[in-house]
Amino acid sequence: xxxxxxxIAGLEQILADEIEQLGGxxxxxxxxxxxxxxxxxxxxxxxxxxRTALRILVPIYSFKARNENVYYxxxxxxxxxxxxxxxxxxAINGTTHSQYFNHSKYVAxxxxxxxxxxxxxxxxxRPNVNVHAPTLRxxxxxxxxxxxxxxxxxxxxxxxxxxxxxxxEAPLNEILAAGMILSSGWKKDCDFVDAxxxxxxxxxxAGMIAKNIPPLWFRKEGFGxxxxxxxDEKLWLTVRSEAKERITDFNHKIYGFDxxxxxISTAKINVLAAELTENISLRRMAFERLEAPAEKxxxxxxxxxxxRLHIKNINELYKMMGDxxxxxxxxxxxxIISSNMQALKHIGLRPSKKIRLMNGALDxxxxxxxxxxxxxxxxxxxxxx
Numbered sequence: 421x422x423x424x425x426x427x428i429a430g431l432e433q434i435l436a437d438e439i440e441q442l443g444g445x446x447x448x449x450x451x452x453x454x455x456x457x458x459x460x461x462x463x464x465x466x467x468x469x470x471r472t473a474l475r476i477l478v479p480i481y482s483f484k485a486r487n488e489n490v491y492y493x494x495x496x497x498x499x500x501x502x503x504x505x506x507x508x509x510x511a512i513n514g515t516t517h518s519q520y521f522n523h524s525k526y527v528a529x530x531x532x533x534x535x536x537x538x539x540x541x542x543x544x545x546r547p548n549v550n551v552h553a554p555t556l557r558x559x560x561x562x563x564x565x566x567x568x569x570x571x572x573x574x575x576x577x578x579x580x581x582x583x584x585x586x587x588x589e590a591p592l593n594e595i596l597a598a599g600m601i602l603s604s605g606w607k608k609d610c611d612f613v614d615a616x617x618x619x620x621x622x623x624x625x626a627g628m629i630a631k632n633i634p635p636l637w638f639r640k641e642g643f644g645x646x647x648x649x650x651x652d653e654k655l656w657l658t659v660r661s662e663a664k665e666r667i668t669d670f671n672h673k674i675y676g677f678d679x680x681x682x683x684i685s686t687a688k689i690n691v692l693a694a695e696l697t698e699n700i701s702l703r704r705m706a707f708e709r710l711e712a713p714a715e716k717x718x719x720x721x722x723x724x725x726x727x728r729l730h731i732k733n734i735n736e737l738y739k740m741m742g743d744x745x746x747x748x749x750x751x752x753x754x755x756i757i758s759s760n761m762q763a764l765k766h767i768g769l770r771p772s773k774k775i776r777l778m779n780g781a782l783d784x785x786x787x788x789x790x791x792x793x794x795x796x797x798x799x800x801x802x803x804x805x
């Protein structure tokens with residue numbers, strides 16, 4: 421079976437590594453996606469266990485079209501009774517990057533017309549549309565004249581983990597948070613700190629990685645493939661049972677700090693929903709007062725960028741973060757994600773690694789700073805970001 425996994429720009433290699441560990445074959449990295457091959461079990465596991473996947477698609481049909489009539493006819497030629505009944509419901513997501521098709525919603529509408537017209541002509545009635553919880557969700561992607569039709573096995577996008585009960589303003593996407601942690605190379609052999617934890621997304625993703633809890637373990641509404649005609653419930657229960665057996669203990673600690681009382685209260689609610697209260701410690705504290713809780717560890721923070729949360733003296737905030745790294749986090753690895761390139765220069769440290777990531781529409785850098793002792797630390801001081 422051919423499978424296509426969508427992701428965030430910058431996380432393609434991380435996702436490919438995850439797929440390889442899962443057992444996917446013939447892995448190929450694409451733009452914001454990774455293609456691979458696997459059986460039905462791999463498909464089910466991909467939805468449950470891939471931390472950096474946005475959606476898991478199954479391509480079923482490809483053709484070329486330069487106008488809406490050819491497009492409609494080609495969609496209608498496929499025997500849709502293989503995938504749904506007239507009593508089932510349908511939803512279609514369309515994306516287009518083409519001189520021939522300008523509007524993604526119109527692409528989805530024409531495909532819907534072709535499918536329901538086929539059923540009406542064969543059976544005298546048509547399936548209904550259900551955009552929230554359809555029996556079958558399709559993904560149609562058009563690049564120039566190339567049209568690719570896929571089954572969406574995920575249903576709701578996979579960043580909807582099921583543990584976020586409360587949220588703060590401008591929350592970090594769960595897939596981006598997991599991707600940041602995996603990109604950092606954290607081997608779960610030391611403490612983890614988020615000093616500006618907000619609603620706790622980085623903390624929870626770190627906790628689930630540390631204990632090998634599947635990222636979608638707490639999803640309640642299920643997945644798209646569970647409504648398919650060939651859904652194998654016994655296989656799905658086996659996948660969940662085997663995943664549960666792989667959950668492990670974590671011998672270190674995860675710490676979350678924030679100066680905002682509401683943020684800590686919100687994070688506590690979400691940590692409880694993720695069943696990680698024994699692993700994650702939360703405390704209200706401003707970063708400038710924070711001292712490292714252990715001799716070594718990893719610190720990952722998502723500070724304000726001054727893009728949506730307008731912060732006064734943003735450059736001074738970033739300078740303070742750099743000062744804290746140097747004074748109170750010797751022996752640690754510190755990572756920062758930000759889209760504010762000017763503010764990043766005020767950290768006053770030269771990063772040892774730079775990764776480009778997208779946080780929504782914001783082009784960000786994810787920077788690593790290694791806090792060495794003595795002369796090694798002094799060699800890192802600079803402002804090259």
